[in-house]
Amino acid sequence: MRKIWLIAATLVLVAPGSVAHAADDPTPVKSEDGKYLDKEGNPTFKVAPDGTVDWYTYSGYRRYHSECHVCHGPDGMGSTYAPALQDSLKTMSYADFMSVVASGRKNVNTAQESVMPAFGDNPNVACYMDDLYIYLRARAYNAVGRVRPAKREDKPEAYTEAEKSCMGAK
Amino acid sequence: MRKVLSAACLGAMATFAAGVASANDELIKMSQNPKDWVQPAGDYANTRYSKLNQINAANVGKLQVAWTFSTGVLRGHEGGPLIIGNMMYVHTPFPNKVYALDLSQDNKIVWKYEPKQDPNVIPVMCCDTVNRGVAYGDGKIFLHQADTTLVALDAKTGQVAWSVKNGDPGKGATGTSSPLVVKDKVLIGISGGEFGVQCHVTAYDLKTGKQAWRAFSEGPDDQIMVDPVNTTELGKPVGKDSSIKTWQGDQWKIGGGCTWGWLSYDPSLNLVYYGSGNPSTWNPKQRPGDNKWSMTVFARNPDTGMAKWVYQMTPHDEWDYDGVNEMILSDQNVNGQDRKLLTHFDRNGLAYTMDRATGELLVAEKYDPKVNWTSGVDMNKSSPTYGRPKVLDQFSTEKGGEDKNTKGICPAALGTKDQQPAAYSPDTQLFYVPTNHVCMDYEPFKVSYTAGQPYVGATLSMYPPQGESHMGNFIAWDNKTGKIVWSLPEQFSVWSGALATAGGVVFYGTLEGYLKAVDAKTGKELYKFKTPSGIIGNVTTYENGGRQYIAVLSGVGGWAGIGLAAGLTDPTAGLGAVGGYAALSNYTALGGNLTVFALPQ
Numbered sequence: 001m002r003k004i005w006l007i008a009a010t011l012v013l014v015a016p017g018s019v020a021h022a023a024d025d026p027t028p029v030k031s032e033d034g035k036y037l038d039k040e041g042n043p044t045f046k047v048a049p050d051g052t053v054d055w056y057t058y059s060g061y062r063r064y065h066s067e068c069h070v071c072h073g074p075d076g077m078g079s080t081y082a083p084a085l086q087d088s089l090k091t092m093s094y095a096d097f098m099s100v101v102a103s104g105r106k107n108v109n110t111a112q113e114s115v116m117p118a119f120g121d122n123p124n125v126a127c128y129m130d131d132l133y134i135y136l137r138a139r140a141y142n143a144v145g146r147v148r149p150a151k152r153e154d155k156p157e158a159y160t161e162a163e164k165s166c167m168g169a170k
Numbered sequence: 171m172r173k174v175l176s177a178a179c180l181g182a183m184a185t186f187a188a189g190v191a192s193a194n195d196e197l198i199k200m201s202q203n204p205k206d207w208v209q210p211a212g213d214y215a216n217t218r219y220s221k222l223n224q225i226n227a228a229n230v231g232k233l234q235v236a237w238t239f240s241t242g243v244l245r246g247h248e249g250g251p252l253i254i255g256n257m258m259y260v261h262t263p264f265p266n267k268v269y270a271l272d273l274s275q276d277n278k279i280v281w282k283y284e285p286k287q288d289p290n291v292i293p294v295m296c297c298d299t300v301n302r303g304v305a306y307g308d309g310k311i312f313l314h315q316a317d318t319t320l321v322a323l324d325a326k327t328g329q330v331a332w333s334v335k336n337g338d339p340g341k342g343a344t345g346t347s348s349p350l351v352v353k354d355k356v357l358i359g360i361s362g363g364e365f366g367v368q369c370h371v372t373a374y375d376l377k378t379g380k381q382a383w384r385a386f387s388e389g390p391d392d393q394i395m396v397d398p399v400n401t402t403e404l405g406k407p408v409g410k411d412s413s414i415k416t417w418q419g420d421q422w423k424i425g426g427g428c429t430w431g432w433l434s435y436d437p438s439l440n441l442v443y444y445g446s447g448n449p450s451t452w453n454p455k456q457r458p459g460d461n462k463w464s465m466t467v468f469a470r471n472p473d474t475g476m477a478k479w480v481y482q483m484t485p486h487d488e489w490d491y492d493g494v495n496e497m498i499l500s501d502q503n504v505n506g507q508d509r510k511l512l513t514h515f516d517r518n519g520l521a522y523t524m525d526r527a528t529g530e531l532l533v534a535e536k537y538d539p540k541v542n543w544t545s546g547v548d549m550n551k552s553s554p555t556y557g558r559p560k561v562l563d564q565f566s567t568e569k570g571g572e573d574k575n576t577k578g579i580c581p582a583a584l585g586t587k588d589q590q591p592a593a594y595s596p597d598t599q600l601f602y603v604p605t606n607h608v609c610m611d612y613e614p615f616k617v618s619y620t621a622g623q624p625y626v627g628a629t630l631s632m633y634p635p636q637g638e639s640h641m642g643n644f645i646a647w648d649n650k651t652g653k654i655v656w657s658l659p660e661q662f663s664v665w666s667g668a669l670a671t672a673g674g675v676v677f678y679g680t681l682e683g684y685l686k687a688v689d690a691k692t693g694k695e696l697y698k699f700k701t702p703s704g705i706i707g708n709v710t711t712y713e714n715g716g717r718q719y720i721a722v723l724s725g726v727g728g729w730a731g732i733g734l735a736a737g738l739t740d741p742t743a744g745l746g747a748v749g750g751y752a753a754l755s756n757y758t759a760l761g762g763n764l765t766v767f768a769l770p771q
Contacts, residue, residue, distance in 0.1 A: 080731030
């Protein structure tokens with residue numbers, strides 16, 4: 001957990017307010033232990049022609065609908081008061097995403113009171129930031145629909161190990 | 171714990187010293203004047219019934235908007251205003267403003283209260299920044315703010331008489347519910363079931379705000395204020411350690427059982443009634459046992475806090491079926507016998523009729539035929555599982571286990587009914603119930619607890635029952651037979667509190683924003699008007715200057731605004747069906763308005 005938080009914090013320092021590339025290309029160019037990366041080295045989704053999704057996209061779907069949907073609505077579609085992340089991820093960079101999830105964000109004025117809490121200390125979120133990013137990036141590109149992915153790749157062994165150490169022995 | 175106990179003792183001493191105040195005599199008298207609406211539910215019995223009959227089934231079709239008021243706040247507006255004489259008290263969601271309007275002076279704002287609250291409380295509220303309204307007693311208006319501050323305001327001036335902190339928002343405790351004034355105390359519950367809060371109902375001294383007693387929903391006997399011998403469930407003593415022996419280790423300390431629903435009171439029995447919410451987490455595998463007393467109806471003595479009887483409706487919850495919905499008290503004749511009844515429409519899809527003096531279970535029936543997780547409650551008094559619902563394996567997320575997606579459970583987590591209160595008319599002896607008609611897939615998985623962070627542990631998706639496209643019904647219910655008398659399909663969940671009147675008309679609001687009036691006997695629609703935003707508020711009536719008015723808050727949001735804003739999908743129908751169900755966002759947008767109706771002069 002602590003490790004993840006530190007990575008997120010580092011990203012904030014390195015890339016404050018960085019803007020997503022207009023020519024963002026989510027095509028995976030390589031895979032590391034079941035996690036796919038685009039040519040920039042950012043995590044990305046992979047959906048096979050038969051609809052099979054990578055493990056991270058599937059895991060992100062589950063984690064999103066546990067931790068995030070109570071504000072951001074089902075399937076990243078937004079609610080009456082929180083933004084639709086399927087739209088936000090069209091322009092938001094990986095670094096910004098990590099920083100907002102870890103540190104939170106506030107937009108309180110006379111017209112609205114939007115407060116995103118900091119999840120850096122919450123292992124249920126912090127241990128799954130890449131999963132969430134990859135799932136929502138897939139939603140932003142409409143690579144997965146509004147339903148639970150029907151088929152998925154197996155849970156990578158390295159993932160299981162990392163998850164265990166991140167979530168602690170609980 | 172010890173601190174709590176000694177505070178309770180001090181509170182009891184203070185009561186004796188001051189003598190028994192009569193705030194409830196004043197309230198009972200005031201609530202008998204149908205021109206006023208002095209309590210959130212109209213009366214102590216939570217009937218939401220008014221004797222006013224100027225507006226009736228014959229003329230309600232001519233209803234017009236008399237006046238409107240913008241609250242200046244967006245997001246979900248639950249609850250409704252109080253009306254006392256010429257004054258109307260209107261509350262808002264966070265930042266929890268209160269307006270006092272003078273109805274005799276063109277609804278001029280006499281005073282306005284706006285607390286300064288740390289906006290960090292906003293994301294700790296599970297389902298929008300709702301507040302269910304203020305209470306009146308002893309010349310004061312009581313408000314439970316989002317940050318759990320219970321504040322007493324002078325009803326004439328809005329000046330703060332006292333304020334007290336009821337919980338720690340840093341640990342996920344928040345305030346959304348409405349207080350109840352009983353005798354010399356004001357009682358209040360607390361929210362935070364999705365954050366592992368050990369929830370409670372607390373009584374504060376009406377004059378000073380000093381804590382009199384606090385009764386937790388789970389924990390050792392002294393914390394839950396249950397007597398092993400004298401507190402009963404279904405007629406039997408609950409026994410020693412009735413709560414902690416149904417939890418693994420110390421899990422009760424983060425056990426939820428929150429108390430964010432409505433309280434009611436029977437002065438003749440001197441008992442207050444309320445329900446407790448879901449046990450934390452939503453992953454049932456992680457908390458073995460019955461998890462008492464979550465999901466429970468409590469009957470407590472308001473002077474001492476001690477429980478007279480309890481009844482756990484959903485032992486070891488596996489679906490988030492909070493038991494917080496209102497308890498409606500009625501005196502009815504059952505099989506030739508006059509009975510003091512308590513009727514409760516639970517999230518789990520069962521409507522319970524109980525004897526409120528003894529806690530005897532009389533009726534437990536499904537009030538939506540689609541409810542499928544249970545085959546019903548064991549009503550055999552000699553059975554070892556008497557009073558327990560029989561859970562079907564197919565829809566048991568406990569049986570399915572972690573990382574297994576259990577499909578097609580009805581109702582969904584938001585229940586066949588949520589907090590939106592039903593109404594009872596003594597004229598028809600029917601209950602008018604706003605309901606949800608939604609099912610779900612539910613996949614529990616392991617989560618770890620961090621104070622102040624969500625502690626959920628389940629993924630779920632919701633959709634209308636198979637083969638149907640409407641997501642709500644407004645029903646009339648017979649609590650003696652446990653049967654639906656009539657049912658009106660609604661496109662969206664009905665998330666607005668109902669109002670029954672002596673005019674033979676029943677009112678409710680819809681998520682698209684309609685205020686609707688229907689015939690109390692037949693359910694026939696008699697009038698509808700689309701207000702500026704979706705309605706999750708409760709309909710209220712009052713009389714001023716010889717005219718009867720109907721008032722309702724608009725302002726879409728709450729839990730309904732989360733799941734339904736984008737429209738629901740049917741995961742069983744595949745990608746082709748996406749968008750097949752209506753999105754609420756195509757019908758209404760955020761708002762915050764009070765709309766008041768009357769007949770043309």
